[in-house]
Amino acid sequence: MTASEHTEIREFVLQRLQHGVASELRDLIHRLHPADLAQVLESIPPEQRRMIWFEVAESDMGEILAKVSDGVRENLISHMESNTLVRAIQTLDIDDIAELVPDLSSQIIADVMVAVDEDRREGLGAVLSYEEETAGRLMNVDTVIVRETISVGVVMRYLRLRGELPQQTDKFYVVDREGVLRGSVLLRNLVTSDLNQRISAIMDENPQTFLPSDSEEDVAASFERYDLTSAPVIDENGRLIGRITIDDVVDVIQDSASRTLLAPAGLDDEEDIFAPVFQTARKRAIWLGVNLVTAVLASWVIGQFEEAIEKLVALAVLMPIIASMGGNAGTQTLTNVIRGLGVGTISIANAKDVLKKELLVGGLNGLVWALVVAFVSILWYDNYGLAAIVAIAMLVNICVSSISGVVLPVLLDRIGIDPSLAAGVALTTITDVVGFLAILGFAALVLV
């Protein structure tokens, strides 16, 4: 379903809901794929959402809960009886259940543990024993295991006896008697191999493996880099404990992209876009408060030069240009570096080379725009001294902002703080303060 089809469905749903849930709408709800329903629910206000949710088939509820954002999930769960909720959840894959767990009450978690069958209970317990955002939490325990000494033909017969394979099964894992991973066999290699061949002859003896403690970001980067579709998770003794599949990795990639986009504005990627106004306002207020402190700091700098401004009010007119251009140049560098840190092309090892290049770029652009604003000031105020000060302040601020744009995120990354979260605010504070200080300070020294 394309984006515009989704828009159509949304429009249709919102329109029809004005007259309550009629049969036409009910039919649509039952016909839609759970993933599409998840998106519809995500994108309509809470009242309408509740009306739709009551019409959703219980068998679709688990998958929908697994697909929606944390905020919407919380909202949907608040409308559910606990036994319905348990029934909806228990049908899911255990990696999906594990993902829901942080949003569930301990009572519901206990009920789900009782409701799932014994095999899955053990697997669920294992997955839940790892921290969030790790490979262990991302994995599923539904691995299909074969021995290396048996023949392809035997495996084929076993598969026909076994019946259905788990979702996203593209390879089998070869383990020894102790459960230690010896290799993996691609299903597509198995079916083209001679029936008499031994598994050991067609297995990949060096599959990319993960430890349960590996971060999900590292897992995602490896999947991307090596074009993996699934990969085994092993414990520190090399024993196979689960596998990670590409569908979950795609979610990690998408979540991480959302976070990088939203974090600089102090936003949470798991928030319901229709969360209660008061709740959203409170969450956003924190970030606005931090920004107010930095804005007041910049204003305080201006306040130190009231006398200069009184004598030459043109300074007040021109100073925002200096601050803003510094902020923009610095943001360009910063964004580039944050992205480089994210995709792994920038690290402390080559930060010096990056700094050198960015400073040269900043210096060059600083010169160009210093001349342009000097020209503008002359046109505007016909004051060559003022023009010279504006130009110098511009050059200084763009150079400082280029340096900060590299140093800030690399340092934050080094000390373990997500640079996309804090570097932007820090950078604009620096460019505002340095920008105001440069133009007003030079003017106070020389001009007035």
Place this chain on the structure above:
Amino acid sequence: MTASEHTEIREFVLQRLQHGVASELRDLIHRLHPADLAQVLESIPPEQRRMIWFEVAESDMGEILAKVSDGVRENLISHMESNTLVRAIQTLDIDDIAELVPDLSSQIIADVMVAVDEDRREGLGAVLSYEEETAGRLMNVDTVIVRETISVGVVMRYLRLRGELPQQTDKFYVVDREGVLRGSVLLRNLVTSDLNQRISAIMDENPQTFLPSDSEEDVAASFERYDLTSAPVIDENGRLIGRITIDDVVDVIQDSASRTLLAPAGLDDEEDIFAPVFQTARKRAIWLGVNLVTAVLASWVIGQFEEAIEKLVALAVLMPIIASMGGNAGTQTLTNVIRGLGVGTISIANAKDVLKKELLVGGLNGLVWALVVAFVSILWYDNYGLAAIVAIAMLVNICVSSISGVVLPVLLDRIGIDPSLAAGVALTTITDVVGFLAILGFAALVLV
């Protein structure tokens, strides 16, 4: 390989290169996976990059060229003889060749077309006939086809005769005599089915399909939503013409995430981080120029109130706070809306609901921060009239910025302009102009 291992390799490479390429380094280069080499090349300066590139095995070059960003690829190609380049490229999958084509000279393209074997030449021609960033360009033509009337056992025998299956093969496609797609059969279902069963009994008759003209963003959204690992591409008559695999979709998702992150700062996600300084500076200058125009516009607004500022210089001190808080509140709304438009939870259909909510959030936060800055101004200047004006200006600017944060991106999206590209600049222009106008205008009317 984890991020920190990559950093180590990079450090090692950069250090060793200071003494030229010695055997130790040569060994490392030959041992690394092409994808890891691609990342090393991406993250070192051009001179060192050239030294490494000359040591890379010719058989790895194609895959590396397919993995690096456009900018780095251009740089690497510039060091290659054309016959080496043709040999490196001709080994790639045709969807990968298609991706390189925009960066190749027409002579090289012609040579590659001659060098690939006849089957692939036809497929490559077909793929290249579609526009960039479409499903047609993303697809590969290496589909494995079966007939619905034959039995599972026959297919299994055919597969063993055929030998090796294409990379990422997880399903076969069922077509009729005219080549029209009838369904698909998962490999994992095939191997667990009874040998006497007919393909028609185990095939999925309604697989998610794509048209070659579908945008790659729509394809990626569907893969994510329905957890697909591969999907058929059909022409308007329903004939199977290729398939799209998850590895290429992951690249689309990653590219689109990079674009959303970089576009607001006027940056290009395919640029070499070590591109020549002059080239980078020129590219960035355009965006800085646009920003200068908007900054000058805001300054011009301030310039209209020089008299008021001269009389009450506190206005010059406090006005950046109003502009900055409006900009921040607006950016929060804007970022949320751009993300919602991207993931599909916001569209013109529910924009009114989103606007209502964002305006309420903005109003609430506007009130809170209006009171806070009023308090700050009283502490600072002990001027109740000024405090009242600052508070009103703050409330007005935050409300206007909340409205703009919804309306701007939705409108831009509606008229087909990527909102992440232009909405940010437009928003800060509005919040600067409105912020300055509000505080200085009210002051001019009432206070001075």
